Amino acid sequence: MATPEGFPASFYGEPGVLGMLANGISAFLVLLQNFNAAHTGKEAYGVENILAGVHLILIGGICQLIAGLLSFRKYDHLSGTAFIGYAALWASYGATRIYFGVSDNQTTNQTSNLSLSTDLMTNISLNGSAETPGGYFFLSIKESAIAGLIPYILLSFLLAFCSATVNYIMPFVFGAITATLIFEAVAIVASSWALVVSGVLELLILIFAIYGSAVLLLKGLTQRLALKGFGTPLFNVLLLGIGNSASAQSIGQEKKKNTKYAEPMALGFFCDSIAPFIFAFYSFGYMKSFGLGAAWISIISFAQLFSSYYAHLRQDCYHTTKFGFHATYWLIKAWGEFVASALIGNKSEVGSAREAMVGNWFFVVAGLILCVGSLNMDILELIHNMLFVLVTVSSVPQIPLEGYYIFFGVACALFTAVSIYGTFARLINSIAEKLLIPVGKQPVSTANMKKALKWGKSQQVGSEMVPHTDQASDVLFYLLNGVAALSAIHSKVSSMNPTFLHLTIPWVLISGAIIQAYVSRLQVTGGGRFGSVISSIYVGVWATWTWFRFAGTLLQLSTGAAYAFTAGAIALLVINGFLMLIAAYKNLVLLLLTTVMEVALVCFLLSTLQRLPYRLEIAMLALVAIICVYGILATLVSGIFSERLIPMGPPLLKEVKKQETSPELPCPIASSRLTSGLLKIAGILEQGGVCGIPTDTVYALAASCKNPQAIEKIYNIKDRPAEKPICICISSVEQLVAAKPPFSPLLWEFMRNVYPGGISCIVKKGDWLFQLGVGPAYDRVGTRDSIMIRVPDHTVTGHLCNITGPLAITSANPSGEADSTHHSMVIDRLGHKIQGVLCDGDSNEVVASTVVNCLKIDEGTITLVREGCVPAVKVYQIFERVKSTML
Secondary structure, three states: OOOOOOOOOHHHHOOHHHHHHHHHHHHHHHHHHHHHHHHHOOOOOHHHHHHHHHHHHHHHHHHHHHHHHHHHHOOOHHHHHHHHHHHHHHHHHHHHHHHHHHHHHHHHHHHHHOOOOHHHHHHHHHHOOOOOOOHHHHHHHHHHHHHHHHHHHHHHHHHHHHHOOOOOOHHHHHHHHHHHHHHHHHHHHOOOHHHHHHHHHHHHHHHHHHHHHHHHHHHHHHOOOOOOOOOOOOOOHHHHOOOOOOHHHHOOOOOOOOOOOOOOHHHHHHHHHHHHHHHHHHHOOOOOOOHHHHHHHHHHHHHHHHHHHHHHHOOOHHHHHHHHHHHHHHHHHHHHHHHHHHOOOOHHHHHHHHHOOOOHHHHHHHHHHHHHHHOOOOHHHHHHHHHHHHHHHHOOOOOOHHHHHHHHHHHHHHHHHHHHHHHHHHHHHHHHOOOOOOOOOOOOOHHHHHHHHOOOHHHOOOOEEOOHHHOHHHHHHHHHHHHHHHHOOOOHHHHOOHHHHHHHHHHHHHHHHHHHHHHHHHHHHHOOOOOOHHHHHHHHHHHHHHHHHHHHHHHOOOHHHHHHHHHHHHHHHHHHHHHHHHHHOOOHHHHHHHHHHHHHHHHHHHHHOOOOOHHHHHHHHHHHHHHHHHHHHHHHHHHHHOEEOOOOOOOOOOOOOOOOOOOOOOOOEEEOOOHHHHHHHHHHHHOOOOEEEOOOOOOEEEEEOOOHHHHHHHHHHHOOOOOOOOEEEOOOHHHHHHHOOOOOHHHHHHHHHHOOOOEEEEEEOOOHHHHHOOHHHOOOOOOOOEEEEEOOOOHHHHHHHHHHOOEEEEEOOOOOOOOOOEHHHHHHHHOOOOOEEEEOOEOOOOOOOEEEEOOOHHHOOOEEEEOOOOOHHHHHHHHHHHHHHHO
């Protein structure tokens, strides 16, 4: 259930090692190129630039992305945000190097064809003159790189400042990166002296990164800070403001705190600062081409999808939807502008084609719905959402072309400013776990919001509770299909316009296929009965639709190829019929959506036969979009409040309820309310089985310590890494007393104050475990030198441990996925792999226990390995009180 501080896999236990090494090596790669360019007076050419770009993407991008993802799983707000943010930076910088290499090759080819001299080739590469072959392309790359570097400079400075509240190594690493980015930007437009300064700073990044990595690596191996740097901040984060204990309630944060994963809000705001700044830079005319800008925005948009994903793991429907929504918008706009900018010298044709597009209106409506959802949050969220609505309105294609870009640029600039403030506020408040940076009060109270949003008499009393699996992924499902459907609307006249077809491809393909594939992944991890069946099929529908209706027209497919699509359309019609059957088990809204999609697919079939009634298709696609708008509103509200306030309609087909004793269940189950049920599970455990059991936090997988082989089964059942240790669970402190472990009086007193409860203690292993009853499993639980002990404040679990003796337990979920908070989740996800489940209904908490390392308690210190259901502040308060009584 936890990873103790002494966890031997250092790169997993301390992902900062990987993150800082990735930054250092990436800086070193750029350093070599900068020093070479400054020494020779010539920039790198072709293949050299391409190879450097590939290495930056692999090392600075992918490796650092892994470090960021691991940091989020360690509840490390700062490192998770910084590493994923910098991963996007180095990957974007690598893309820039590749673009430079491509432009060099293009220039070389053009020079050869025109019999240009070597001196002219050098002049083109160094100066990027727009009057020479390839120079225009080269110059636009430089402009795009500056547009991307400026927001990263601002955000990197914020990360350096925030890291000073955590330790005094990361501020130097991030600060050196900030200074490097400044001189890299200067070097693009100035002389070679900036390259030298940048190279020196990159050398500092490498030195600081190596030292910081060594500190963390030794910490992971020795279980202590052998070198200085981490654990001691440059200044206390509380100096930035005064936290108000009542303010959490005032902004509607009454829900239980999920501390299994770090908060991804700062990362989401971080990404919302980069993309609009590049758009503003382009809209104001500082970039002549959007090719590299589209690459930078694509990379940061995929980083924003990770913030959406971790919000999903935290069961945060609102932020899952918001960041997934924003990432979709930035991607579509980026590639739409790329297509438009590629049609140089024909702006009137681009403008007329844009006027026929209506997909952007769906973003406007969806943005307004998010504004409604944020009324329950804080003022910052509401302002941020309102400005995003302004951005979507400013990019409506029906705005005259002469004012389009000015309006869009101003809206993006305002949105960028608020996003940068939001990044700082969310990051500092997450680190401090207090509201130090003001974000405003809750605009509308939760009670008033619920009252205003309840529809129908049946919703007045005892609203239907909605499981997490039916929340965030469903909102994005309706959102993406609505955008794709409305974007696919076109008339027969406009479909003959090649410019219109070019612009439509990213709108339908990105929303309907690419991002919906991400939603399919969310629905797989959600654990719903039908999983990602519908969304996965619709990925294929919209991808096929794009290929035939838009790309196919441009490629002028032959009649035989069109008939091949006819067969595919028939297959999709049949498959969608089965999706309608699935929807009948869900709700009326989804059934209506799949039914209308069936008619839309009939239109698609007719289009392959060149018999399409365009008015019918337009009506069906518009109806799909309208249904999706309602679906977004209903599912978003349900996700935020975890209850059905806006009706989705009852299922037409109802699932036959199976009795708990039904032999068709994947595993035997027992009721925790019956003594016979408790004895049944105890018997299975005694025989070497693995069972799902309730605890005082979330559901756990349990195996008897009398059967070491059963503990090994847990690793296979969960796909849990073999090096991650498992803790033991006992019924009371008295069991420990009887085993006579050599604990100090301070440790005993601390345990008596935290047990039973949602706090787990890591203590030293010893022969006393054999007396406790752990004997046969001594080498299968804990690490070589330590063991984590749980004493749940749960009557059922306590009685079970009294019957079986100590149990080895870990959370009852596939490794890396959300905890199970109801016995049905355990049955659905792991029932086919385990031998029994003790059913006890909803769990008491939504997160696991708080883990405290007590290995150095005799020295007067404890450390938090993981903050769970018990806040860190409360743990330290208990410890200080115990210490004071022992003096």
